[in-house]
Amino acid sequence: MAKIAVLYCKRIQDHSCVACAKCFKAMREKNAEYGRHDEIELVAMTHCGDCPGLVVPRVKLLTEVVKNLDETIEVIHLGTCMKLAMETAECPIDYDDLKITLEKKFGVEVVLGTHSY
Numbered sequence: 147m148a149k150i151a152v153l154y155c156k157r158i159q160d161h162s163c164v165a166c167a168k169c170f171k172a173m174r175e176k177n178a179e180y181g182r183h184d185e186i187e188l189v190a191m192t193h194c195g196d197c198p199g200l201v202v203p204r205v206k207l208l209t210e211v212v213k214n215l216d217e218t219i220e221v222i223h224l225g226t227c228m229k230l231a232m233e234t235a236e237c238p239i240d241y242d243d244l245k246i247t248l249e250k251k252f253g254v255e256v257v258l259g260t261h262s263y
């Protein structure tokens with residue numbers, strides 16, 4: 147069982163994937179990056195903090211909120227929307243740096259991407 151949080155691109159969500167229906171379906175189907183978990187418990191879903199790359203304060207806030215609810219996040223998935231923003235738009239996030247920072251600072255595993263469609 148993996149307790150996960152999903153971050154989505156604040157600029158793209160609800161434009162390319164309305165209501166995040168793609169990620170919810172992919173979680174049920176264990177599609178693509180969700181396939182690494184035998185079971186998934188979605189703890190939280192929120193935006194990336196917006197440009198220009200405010201992910202770290204956003205995850206800090208998320209971590210505090212979740213802790214206050216006596217919950218934990220083990221894995222943070224950066225949505226496929228974020229991956230596409232980094233690869234094809236002008237997203238300022240450097241994934242390799244961000245992964246190291248988040249894993250070190252918050253003790254979570256960070257995975258790039260979610261669904262394949």
Ligand code: SF4
Pocket residue numbers: 152153154155158159160162163165166167168169170225226227228260261
């Ligand atoms: S990739 Fe996933 S998290 Fe991102 S907007 Fe689409 S459904 Fe939402």
Ligand code: SF4
Pocket residue numbers: 154155156157158194195196197198199200227228231232235236237238239
């Ligand atoms: S482009 Fe990058 S930093 Fe800007 S909102 Fe999207 S994921 Fe967040």
